[in-house]
Amino acid sequence: MGSGNFTLTGTLVLAVFTAVLGSLQYGYSLGVINAPQKVILGHYARSLGFHNLSTSLPKQPESSSMLTMYWALSVAMFPVGGILSSFLVGFVADFRGRIKGMLVLNILAMVASLLMSLAKMGSPHIMVISGRALMGFYCGLSSGLVPMYIGEIAPVKYRGALGTLHQLAIVTGILISQVLGLDSLLGNDNMWHVLLGLSGVFAVLQSFLLPMCPESPRYLYIKLGKKEEACKSLKRFKGKYDTSRDIAEMQAEKEEAMKEAQVSMWMLVRSQVYRQQLFVALMMHLSQQFSGINAIFYYSTDIFQTAGVAQPVYATIGVGVVNTVFTLVSVVLVDRAGRRTLMLVGLAGMCLCAVGMTVGLVYQNTYSWMNYLSMTAIFLFVCFFEIGPGPIPWFIVAELFSQSPRPAAIALAGCCNWTSNFIIGMFFPYVEVICGTYVFIIFVVLLFGFTLYTCFRVPETKGKTFEEIAMLFQHGRVVVASQHGVEAELEQLQGTTEA
Numbered sequence: 001m002g003s004g005n006f007t008l009t010g011t012l013v014l015a016v017f018t019a020v021l022g023s024l025q026y027g028y029s030l031g032v033i034n035a036p037q038k039v040i041l042g043h044y045a046r047s048l049g050f051h052n053l054s055t056s057l058p059k060q061p062e063s064s065s066m067l068t069m070y071w072a073l074s075v076a077m078f079p080v081g082g083i084l085s086s087f088l089v090g091f092v093a094d095f096r097g098r099i100k101g102m103l104v105l106n107i108l109a110m111v112a113s114l115l116m117s118l119a120k121m122g123s124p125h126i127m128v129i130s131g132r133a134l135m136g137f138y139c140g141l142s143s144g145l146v147p148m149y150i151g152e153i154a155p156v157k158y159r160g161a162l163g164t165l166h167q168l169a170i171v172t173g174i175l176i177s178q179v180l181g182l183d184s185l186l187g188n189d190n191m192w193h194v195l196l197g198l199s200g201v202f203a204v205l206q207s208f209l210l211p212m213c214p215e216s217p218r219y220l221y222i223k224l225g226k227k228e229e230a231c232k233s234l235k236r237f238k239g240k241y242d243t244s245r246d247i248a249e250m251q252a253e254k255e256e257a258m259k260e261a262q263v264s265m266w267m268l269v270r271s272q273v274y275r276q277q278l279f280v281a282l283m284m285h286l287s288q289q290f291s292g293i294n295a296i297f298y299y300s301t302d303i304f305q306t307a308g309v310a311q312p313v314y315a316t317i318g319v320g321v322v323n324t325v326f327t328l329v330s331v332v333l334v335d336r337a338g339r340r341t342l343m344l345v346g347l348a349g350m351c352l353c354a355v356g357m358t359v360g361l362v363y364q365n366t367y368s369w370m371n372y373l374s375m376t377a378i379f380l381f382v383c384f385f386e387i388g389p390g391p392i393p394w395f396i397v398a399e400l401f402s403q404s405p406r407p408a409a410i411a412l413a414g415c416c417n418w419t420s421n422f423i424i425g426m427f428f429p430y431v432e433v434i435c436g437t438y439v440f441i442i443f444v445v446l447l448f449g450f451t452l453y454t455c456f457r458v459p460e461t462k463g464k465t466f467e468e469i470a471m472l473f474q475h476g477r478v479v480v481a482s483q484h485g486v487e488a489e490l491e492q493l494q495g496t497t498e499a
Helices: 010-031 037-047 061-086 089-095 098-117 124-153 156-180 192-197 200-212 217-223 227-238 244-259 265-270 275-289 293-306 312-337 339-362 370-387 392-400 406-438 441-457 466-475 483-498
Strands: none
Touching: 010 098, 010 124, 010 156, 010 200, 010 227, 037 061, 037 124, 037 192, 061 124, 061 406, 089 098, 089 124, 089 406, 098 124, 098 192, 098 200, 124 156, 124 192, 124 217, 124 392, 124 406, 156 312, 156 392, 217 227, 217 244, 227 244, 244 466, 265 406, 275 293, 275 339, 275 392, 275 406, 275 441, 293 312, 293 370, 293 406, 312 339, 312 370, 339 370, 339 392, 339 406, 339 441, 392 406, 392 466, 406 441
């Protein structure tokens, strides 16, 4: 939406808050499984007939491998569900609309939460794995729909800050799960199932609030052609402020969309017209996941323990607090400094911190103060991540594409993100065993490459309308085709698809 002298209205605040409840649930589900691991394994063992086992892993090779397999499935089925459902983001967004799509998805989240909360009453390994898979399926769709909806309803002036709230809600959800997962709260033998099932609370709250939120005016006008309903929705978002500029902008985008065929994911992948935008979008998501942030969270407790921290779990929670605080910093800076600038600062800073991590790990047994270098590097690594690479990839995809290819682009970017997340979570422990203390050299190289790519290939989208951003790719150095070429190629791709 256009900016002008626009200020945030109550309806816009309500809509954004309601939408990011889905992101909060995503973050909670992402972090909740870690703290009660030993407790849950104990219940798995008793359910499988290993009655003589404590809450730790058994010593018998066969039973140990079986429990390890079930635990790996409990963790891995979440991103697997996300990978599968990310392909459906465009379909759900266009078929049901943004609001109705999120509302229907909450049924999945509530069923998943119910399965996990009742896990003690049945076979816990089956119910937890099923619940995690279903919750991952929900989160894969939600992580696409939420940034799409916010990106379409946010005024240009605040689009970056409001888009960053998706990541802020994710890290807040992770922090909440870390705190509630403490043994003194819910991460114990009696309450672990409640801890897992609590994510359904966010779905219930969102279900009550979504009917009060207007549908995206861009979806109503450009996709459905309902100009009158779009105008009503726009007035609810903008209040007394003039909407003529927004209507004119949507009209121009609708005219462009009418010239374009509906772009599917397969067409988007094959198209030369959108290749530059798509490559930028995918690289942004790859830089987020292959930056090593999940590996840092995986490794942080061990590093804090090596450094002599008496309660490393509290140090890990401290990392979560820093994570949340610096996402707030990004909310303030993103519409002032710009997306490209914050990505460059974040990636370059993380690269230097990964060097510090490596030095600290290599010499930690030689110099005792090197442990504190590793600890400092962890905290700074997280700070730099949340300044740019954490929040920006989620919403910049919606900025890079016009209405027609936007759902397909967000679906592909989401699939890339979830797949990368799964690869890091699955294989980092094995890579760490092979590389030892030099494991973060891999991320130093990757981060250096991502920094160079961002410097030379990623445009600045701050303060630009969707049409102006599209022009960057049509008339800048990344131009690949004329408008006539765009229409001709899309018609050809459409014909090939139908055939």
